[in-house]
């Protein structure tokens with residue numbers, strides 16, 4: 001599942017020659033290139049995709065982010081073996097996506113679907129994003145996870161954990177709830193990306209549970225809102 005990046009492979013054709021250096025991470029000049037895992041982060045505009053990826057790659061909360069146009073790239077080198085994960089932070093707004101959408105999905109190793117726990121509509125869009133992913137031939141074995149962001153906004157929560165877990169179970173995806181903003185969540189954001197990366201690295205499928213086994217990646221310590229009607 002984890003694909004070794006070699007010069008001339010599909011990564012290079014996505015970016016063209018001038019960009020290929022960005023995707024070639026070397027341990028040193030005499031050894032083979034380290035593997036680079038391409039993880040894409042998708043979801044509605046304003047759910048916090050940029051802040052989440054920035055938190056993971058930059059270590060801090062990005063204040064005043066602008067809407068992403070097309071795609072931004074961030075990269076973090078894993079401590080083990082110098083391997084990298086390259087994160088494609090995609091635009092949620094349709095008008096910024098059109099020209100790039102084919103490239104988002106090409107040679108992807110894992111997908112993170114993000115919604116905002118304070119926005120029911122962003123949660124209701126998740127199946128559309130999953131559908132778009134399938135339409136672009138992302139294979140069923142490519143690991144996918146769901147992340148509910150902005151858990152720090154406790155009083156504004158519109159998406160109960162139970163409803164999110166129900167949806168995640170129906171797709172057999174792991175669910176995580178977190179906050180890109182809350183400093184105490186920094187390690188949890190790290191854990192989400194690193195879990196995915198290490199699964200890719202060890203070639204293990206990211207399949208955490210059977211449907212209805214339940215269990216969210218981390219339960220936010222707050223009163224649970226009323227459970228929504230579950231369709232699954």
Ligand SMILES: Nc1nc2c(ncn2[C@@H]2O[C@H](COP(=O)(O)OP(=O)(O)OP(=O)(O)O)[C@@H](O)[C@H]2O)c(=O)[nH]1
Nearest residue numbers: 045046047048049050051067068092150179180181
């Ligand atoms: N309270 C809170 N606000 C957040 C969090 N994450 C992001 N935000 C805010 O949400 C807004 C949108 O964040 P972005 O990261 O730009 O959202 P995006 O999903 O990248 O949006 P697009 O690039 O338009 O698709 C910004 O005002 C952020 O400050 C979070 O965990 N908690």
Ligand SMILES: [Mg+2]
Nearest residue numbers: 049050067068
């Ligand atoms: Mg963005």
